[in-house]
Amino acid sequence: MVISPLATQTIISPNKSLRTAIIDGVAVHCMAANATVRAVGNRFLLPSTQASSNYGIGSSGEIGCYVGEEYRSWCTSSRAEDNHIITVEVANDGGAPQWHVSDMAMRSLIRLLVDVCRRNKIKKLVWSSKKSDRVNHRNGCNMFVHRDYANKACPGDYLYSLHPYIAQEVNKMLGVTDVGRFVYKGTDFSPVFDPAFYAARNPDLSVFGGDADLLFTHFWQYGMNERRQAKENFNVIIYRMNYTDLNTAFGDNWFSYYWHYCVCGKNENRIAA
Ligand SMILES: [Zn+2]
Numbered sequence: 001m002v003i004s005p006l007a008t009q010t011i012i013s014p015n016k017s018l019r020t021a022i023i024d025g026v027a028v029h030c031m032a033a034n035a036t037v038r039a040v041g042n043r044f045l046l047p048s049t050q051a052s053s054n055y056g057i058g059s060s061g062e063i064g065c066y067v068g069e070e071y072r073s074w075c076t077s078s079r080a081e082d083n084h085i086i087t088v089e090v091a092n093d094g095g096a097p098q099w100h101v102s103d104m105a106m107r108s109l110i111r112l113l114v115d116v117c118r119r120n121k122i123k124k125l126v127w128s129s130k131k132s133d134r135v136n137h138r139n140g141c142n143m144f145v146h147r148d149y150a151n152k153a154c155p156g157d158y159l160y161s162l163h164p165y166i167a168q169e170v171n172k173m174l175g176v177t178d179v180g181r182f183v184y185k186g187t188d189f190s191p192v193f194d195p196a197f198y199a200a201r202n203p204d205l206s207v208f209g210g211d212a213d214l215l216f217t218h219f220w221q222y223g224m225n226e227r228r229q230a231k232e233n234f235n236v237i238i239y240r241m242n243y244t245d246l247n248t249a250f251g252d253n254w255f256s257y258y259w260h261y262c263v264c265g266k267n268e269n270r271i272a273a
Helices: 037-044 105-118 131-135 156-161 163-174 196-200 202-208 214-223 236-244 245-250 256-264
Strands: 014-017 026-030 054-057 062-067 071-073 085-092
Touching: 026 105, 037 054, 037 062, 054 071, 054 105, 071 202, 085 105, 105 163, 156 163, 196 202, 196 214, 202 214, 236 245, 236 256
Parallel strands: 026 085, 054 085
Antiparallel strands: 014 071, 054 062
Protein backbone atom coordinates (compact mmCIF):
# COMPACT_ATOMS: atom_id res chain seq x y z
CA MET A 1 0.00 0.00 0.00
CA VAL A 2 1.27 3.48 -0.85
CA ILE A 3 1.28 5.59 2.31
CA SER A 4 3.16 8.78 3.07
CA PRO A 5 6.02 8.22 5.52
CA LEU A 6 4.64 11.23 7.42
CA ALA A 7 1.57 9.26 8.46
CA THR A 8 1.98 7.98 12.03
CA GLN A 9 -1.39 6.23 12.17
CA THR A 10 -2.93 3.87 9.65
CA ILE A 11 -6.62 3.06 9.90
CA ILE A 12 -7.57 1.52 6.59
CA SER A 13 -11.10 2.21 5.42
CA PRO A 14 -13.11 -0.24 3.28
CA ASN A 15 -14.72 2.77 1.56
CA LYS A 16 -12.56 3.06 -1.55
CA SER A 17 -12.18 2.03 -5.18
CA LEU A 18 -9.20 1.18 -7.32
CA ARG A 19 -7.75 4.32 -8.85
CA THR A 20 -7.75 4.42 -12.64
CA ALA A 21 -6.09 7.79 -13.21
CA ILE A 22 -2.67 9.27 -12.47
CA ILE A 23 -2.51 11.42 -9.35
CA ASP A 24 -2.05 15.03 -10.42
CA GLY A 25 -3.86 17.13 -7.82
CA VAL A 26 -5.18 17.49 -4.29
CA ALA A 27 -8.33 18.38 -2.41
CA VAL A 28 -8.11 19.77 1.12
CA HIS A 29 -11.23 19.13 3.18
CA CYS A 30 -12.33 20.14 6.66
CA MET A 31 -13.68 17.68 9.22
CA ALA A 32 -16.20 20.26 10.51
CA ALA A 33 -15.24 19.08 13.99
CA ASN A 34 -12.20 19.08 16.24
CA ALA A 35 -11.85 15.36 15.75
CA THR A 36 -8.76 13.23 16.20
CA VAL A 37 -7.22 11.24 13.39
CA ARG A 38 -8.36 8.11 15.23
CA ALA A 39 -12.00 9.26 15.62
CA VAL A 40 -12.35 10.07 11.93
CA GLY A 41 -10.65 6.80 11.05
CA ASN A 42 -13.15 4.89 13.17
CA ARG A 43 -16.00 6.59 11.33
CA PHE A 44 -14.49 5.73 7.95
CA LEU A 45 -14.19 2.10 9.09
CA LEU A 46 -17.97 1.84 8.90
CA PRO A 47 -19.17 0.86 5.40
CA SER A 48 -22.45 2.68 6.13
CA THR A 49 -20.75 6.11 6.06
CA GLN A 50 -19.86 5.55 2.38
CA ALA A 51 -17.09 8.05 2.98
CA SER A 52 -13.30 8.20 3.34
CA SER A 53 -10.25 10.28 2.52
CA ASN A 54 -6.68 9.36 1.73
CA TYR A 55 -5.35 11.24 4.78
CA GLY A 56 -6.51 12.97 7.93
CA ILE A 57 -4.76 15.61 10.05
CA GLY A 58 -5.62 16.40 13.67
CA SER A 59 -5.34 19.74 15.43
CA SER A 60 -2.08 18.73 17.10
CA GLY A 61 -0.63 18.04 13.67
CA GLU A 62 -0.80 14.23 13.69
CA ILE A 63 -1.25 12.64 10.27
CA GLY A 64 -3.18 9.45 9.58
CA CYS A 65 -3.81 7.41 6.45
CA TYR A 66 -7.24 5.91 5.75
CA VAL A 67 -6.96 5.02 2.07
CA GLY A 68 -3.66 4.12 0.37
CA GLU A 69 -2.77 6.38 -2.51
CA GLU A 70 -3.29 3.66 -5.11
CA TYR A 71 -7.00 3.79 -4.22
CA ARG A 72 -9.63 6.44 -4.91
CA SER A 73 -11.10 7.77 -1.70
CA TRP A 74 -14.79 8.60 -1.47
CA CYS A 75 -14.39 12.18 -0.42
CA THR A 76 -15.11 15.05 -2.81
CA SER A 77 -18.61 14.15 -4.11
CA SER A 78 -17.09 13.56 -7.55
CA ARG A 79 -15.80 10.18 -8.61
CA ALA A 80 -14.01 11.78 -11.55
CA GLU A 81 -12.12 14.22 -9.33
CA ASP A 82 -11.40 11.78 -6.49
CA ASN A 83 -9.95 9.44 -9.11
CA HIS A 84 -6.96 11.71 -9.85
CA ILE A 85 -6.38 13.51 -6.56
CA ILE A 86 -5.16 12.92 -3.03
CA THR A 87 -7.75 13.97 -0.44
CA VAL A 88 -6.94 15.26 3.04
CA GLU A 89 -9.38 15.87 5.89
CA VAL A 90 -8.15 18.52 8.35
CA ALA A 91 -9.54 18.98 11.87
CA ASN A 92 -11.07 22.31 12.88
CA ASP A 93 -10.35 24.07 16.17
CA GLY A 94 -13.10 26.61 15.42
CA GLY A 95 -16.66 26.48 14.13
CA ALA A 96 -18.74 27.69 11.18
CA PRO A 97 -18.42 29.51 8.85
CA GLN A 98 -14.65 29.84 9.20
CA TRP A 99 -13.90 26.31 10.41
CA HIS A 100 -10.52 27.49 11.64
CA VAL A 101 -7.52 25.15 11.52
CA SER A 102 -4.67 25.12 14.06
CA ASP A 103 -1.20 26.28 13.01
CA MET A 104 0.15 22.80 13.79
CA ALA A 105 -2.42 21.20 11.51
CA MET A 106 -1.60 23.76 8.80
CA ARG A 107 2.11 22.97 9.04
CA SER A 108 1.43 19.24 8.79
CA LEU A 109 -0.88 19.82 5.85
CA ILE A 110 1.83 21.71 3.96
CA ARG A 111 4.44 19.05 4.76
CA LEU A 112 2.10 16.28 3.65
CA LEU A 113 1.22 18.03 0.40
CA VAL A 114 4.92 18.57 -0.36
CA ASP A 115 5.53 14.85 0.21
CA VAL A 116 2.53 13.87 -1.95
CA CYS A 117 3.70 16.15 -4.77
CA ARG A 118 7.30 14.89 -4.63
CA ARG A 119 6.40 11.20 -4.68
CA ASN A 120 3.74 11.60 -7.37
CA LYS A 121 5.87 13.90 -9.55
CA ILE A 122 3.41 16.79 -9.27
CA LYS A 123 5.60 19.75 -10.20
CA LYS A 124 3.57 22.39 -8.41
CA LEU A 125 0.18 23.18 -6.94
CA VAL A 126 -1.93 25.60 -8.93
CA TRP A 127 -4.93 27.32 -7.38
CA SER A 128 -7.56 29.53 -8.98
CA SER A 129 -10.12 31.68 -7.19
CA LYS A 130 -12.54 30.94 -10.08
CA LYS A 131 -14.72 27.86 -9.86
CA SER A 132 -14.80 27.58 -13.66
CA ASP A 133 -10.99 27.27 -13.72
CA ARG A 134 -11.03 24.66 -10.99
CA VAL A 135 -13.74 22.35 -12.28
CA ASN A 136 -12.43 22.57 -15.85
CA HIS A 137 -8.78 22.11 -14.77
CA ARG A 138 -7.92 25.32 -16.62
CA ASN A 139 -4.40 26.82 -16.57
CA GLY A 140 -3.02 23.79 -14.80
CA CYS A 141 -5.35 24.22 -11.83
CA ASN A 142 -4.91 21.13 -9.66
CA MET A 143 -6.36 22.12 -6.28
CA PHE A 144 -9.99 21.16 -5.85
CA VAL A 145 -12.60 22.00 -3.22
CA HIS A 146 -15.58 19.97 -2.08
CA ARG A 147 -17.95 22.98 -2.27
CA ASP A 148 -17.63 22.91 -6.07
CA TYR A 149 -19.30 19.48 -6.22
CA ALA A 150 -21.81 19.48 -3.38
CA ASN A 151 -23.88 21.93 -1.40
CA LYS A 152 -21.28 22.08 1.36
CA ALA A 153 -19.13 24.68 3.09
CA CYS A 154 -16.11 22.35 2.91
CA PRO A 155 -13.23 23.18 3.25
CA GLY A 156 -14.60 26.11 5.33
CA ASP A 157 -13.87 29.76 4.68
CA TYR A 158 -10.56 29.72 6.55
CA LEU A 159 -8.93 26.94 4.54
CA TYR A 160 -10.57 28.13 1.34
CA SER A 161 -9.12 31.62 1.71
CA LEU A 162 -5.70 30.16 2.51
CA HIS A 163 -5.45 28.08 -0.66
CA PRO A 164 -3.15 30.65 -2.33
CA TYR A 165 -0.92 30.53 0.76
CA ILE A 166 -0.95 26.71 0.83
CA ALA A 167 0.06 26.59 -2.85
CA GLN A 168 2.78 29.17 -2.29
CA GLU A 169 4.29 27.39 0.71
CA VAL A 170 4.18 23.95 -0.92
CA ASN A 171 5.69 25.32 -4.13
CA LYS A 172 8.49 27.03 -2.21
CA MET A 173 9.44 23.70 -0.67
CA LEU A 174 9.20 22.01 -4.06
CA GLY A 175 11.71 24.55 -5.36
CA VAL A 176 9.28 26.14 -7.80
CA THR A 177 10.68 29.56 -8.60
CA ASP A 178 7.89 31.13 -10.62
CA VAL A 179 5.48 31.76 -7.77
CA GLY A 180 6.40 35.31 -6.84
CA ARG A 181 8.64 34.25 -4.01
CA PHE A 182 10.61 37.48 -3.88
CA VAL A 183 7.73 39.91 -3.80
CA TYR A 184 7.84 42.96 -1.55
CA LYS A 185 4.93 45.40 -1.43
CA GLY A 186 3.49 43.94 -4.62
CA THR A 187 6.68 44.17 -6.68
CA ASP A 188 8.60 41.10 -7.80
CA PHE A 189 12.24 41.81 -7.00
CA SER A 190 13.61 38.68 -8.67
CA PRO A 191 15.15 40.79 -11.52
CA VAL A 192 17.53 42.28 -8.93
CA PHE A 193 17.64 39.50 -6.34
CA ASP A 194 19.17 36.06 -6.47
CA PRO A 195 19.64 34.53 -3.01
CA ALA A 196 22.72 32.48 -3.95
CA PHE A 197 24.44 35.49 -5.51
CA TYR A 198 23.46 37.73 -2.61
CA ALA A 199 24.91 35.31 -0.05
CA ALA A 200 28.11 34.80 -2.05
CA ARG A 201 28.66 38.52 -2.62
CA ASN A 202 27.95 39.46 1.00
CA PRO A 203 29.85 37.11 3.35
CA ASP A 204 28.47 38.90 6.43
CA LEU A 205 25.07 37.33 5.60
CA SER A 206 26.33 33.81 6.25
CA VAL A 207 24.37 33.92 9.52
CA PHE A 208 21.26 33.19 7.43
CA GLY A 209 22.68 29.83 6.38
CA GLY A 210 21.63 30.35 2.76
CA ASP A 211 17.93 30.50 3.62
CA ALA A 212 16.43 32.30 0.61
CA ASP A 213 13.54 33.82 2.51
CA LEU A 214 15.69 35.20 5.30
CA LEU A 215 18.11 36.59 2.73
CA PHE A 216 15.27 38.29 0.88
CA THR A 217 13.95 39.80 4.11
CA HIS A 218 17.41 41.23 4.78
CA PHE A 219 17.53 42.53 1.23
CA TRP A 220 14.37 44.61 1.47
CA GLN A 221 14.95 45.66 5.08
CA TYR A 222 18.60 46.74 4.66
CA GLY A 223 20.29 45.50 1.51
CA MET A 224 18.80 47.92 -0.99
CA ASN A 225 19.39 50.99 1.18
CA GLU A 226 22.96 49.77 1.70
CA ARG A 227 23.39 49.57 -2.12
CA ARG A 228 24.22 45.86 -1.95
CA GLN A 229 24.39 43.85 -5.13
CA ALA A 230 22.14 40.81 -5.19
CA LYS A 231 22.19 39.79 -8.82
CA GLU A 232 24.95 39.55 -11.40
CA ASN A 233 23.27 41.87 -13.90
CA PHE A 234 22.23 44.61 -11.49
CA ASN A 235 24.63 46.96 -9.73
CA VAL A 236 22.69 49.90 -8.32
CA ILE A 237 25.62 52.32 -8.43
CA ILE A 238 26.24 51.63 -12.11
CA TYR A 239 22.50 51.91 -12.77
CA ARG A 240 22.38 55.37 -11.17
CA MET A 241 25.48 56.58 -13.03
CA ASN A 242 24.15 55.33 -16.36
CA TYR A 243 20.85 57.23 -16.23
CA THR A 244 20.58 60.93 -15.38
CA ASP A 245 16.77 60.80 -15.52
CA LEU A 246 16.78 58.32 -12.65
CA ASN A 247 19.42 60.25 -10.73
CA THR A 248 17.29 63.40 -10.99
CA ALA A 249 14.13 61.58 -9.90
CA PHE A 250 15.49 59.40 -7.10
CA GLY A 251 18.61 61.12 -5.74
CA ASP A 252 19.93 59.13 -2.78
CA ASN A 253 16.79 57.00 -2.43
CA TRP A 254 18.57 53.79 -3.38
CA PHE A 255 15.56 51.55 -2.95
CA SER A 256 13.85 53.39 -5.86
CA TYR A 257 16.55 52.38 -8.34
CA TYR A 258 16.06 48.68 -7.57
CA TRP A 259 12.30 49.11 -7.72
CA HIS A 260 12.46 51.06 -11.00
CA TYR A 261 14.55 48.38 -12.66
CA CYS A 262 12.02 45.69 -11.67
CA VAL A 263 8.92 47.54 -12.84
CA CYS A 264 10.32 49.46 -15.88
CA GLY A 265 14.07 49.39 -16.44
CA LYS A 266 14.34 45.71 -17.25
CA ASN A 267 11.62 45.95 -19.91
CA GLU A 268 13.26 49.10 -21.30
CA ASN A 269 16.49 47.09 -21.65
CA ARG A 270 18.35 49.50 -19.38
CA ILE A 271 21.88 48.47 -18.45
CA ALA A 272 22.97 48.11 -14.83
CA ALA A 273 26.19 46.12 -14.88
ZN1 LIG B 1 -15.18 17.81 2.15
